[in-house]
Amino acid sequence: MDFGSASKLAPVGGPPPVSRADVVATQGSVNVELPPEQTVQSAQAGTAVKLELRARDRDAQSRAAFEQRTAVKQQQRQQSQADVKQSVDRRLVIEPRTRTVVLEEKDPRTGETIAQLPDETLLKLRIYSRELTERAQDDRDTRRHEIERIA
Structure with a gap:
């Protein structure tokens, strides 16, 4: 292979670096091409941590x-x-429609229910669900005993 025809690129020279009298170059510093107002100097090492x-x-x-x-x-x-x-008067009660154990906390002076586990809305939801299940079961049972006669 012949690479003899490849041209060599010459480095492009930039503007000369700005020399400032107020900046002292330290050992290991690098020249930068920044305007004098934007030049940065490294911070001096502070005192040791106490x-x-x-x-x-x-x-x-x-x-x-x-x-x-x-x-x-x-x-x-x-x-x-x-x-x-x-x-507080605590009692365990079995709710008859859902057959769920319910913990009730009542105020002994007023008889008012302070807290209940499970919550009343959850009990109502369980009652509703049980009723739907029982209705569906009854419907299935009645359909089994029906006989269709086509004449």
């Missing part, structure tokens, strides 16, 4: 304060749960 031993003490104090607040909140929660247990 390790504050008092920060550990502050962390330990804040951790202790957090643990104390958590313990107080837990005691308050336990106290409120104990108060609720004393003032």
